[in-house]
Amino acid sequence: MFAEDVPTTRVADLPDGEFPLLDVREDDEWRAGHAPTARHIPLRDLPARMAELAEFGDDQPIYVVCRTGGRSEQATAFLNANGFEACNVAGGMKSWLTEGRPVVAEDPNVEPTVL
Numbered sequence: 358m359f360a361e362d363v364p365t366t367r368v369a370d371l372p373d374g375e376f377p378l379l380d381v382r383e384d385d386e387w388r389a390g391h392a393p394t395a396r397h398i399p400l401r402d403l404p405a406r407m408a409e410l411a412e413f414g415d416d417q418p419i420y421v422v423c424r425t426g427g428r429s430e431q432a433t434a435f436l437n438a439n440g441f442e443a444c445n446v447a448g449g450m451k452s453w454l455t456e457g458r459p460v461v462a463e464d465p466n467v468e469p470t471v472l
Contacts, residue, residue: 390469
């Protein structure tokens, strides 16, 4: 269950086209499979790397994803408390994959999967 004060959206309700997407999973999860346009910053590194989020601009919220939605909920709350507009992606990369959204692996010779 997500906290009421954390903006949350379903994968099916994400905008069409490219949008700011932050993946806060661990390195091994990222290497196994991730959204092609996502930016990877593991949750534990987020406080030290927030300046990197400036590349997203400020015209859209930053959608935050993990495997199923727990870590991304924490990251979304943290980002919103620090002046960003962020929205948690409910169901995470598991839902992303189920919804048929594209997933790529870091190794092009490996079938992408969601860990």
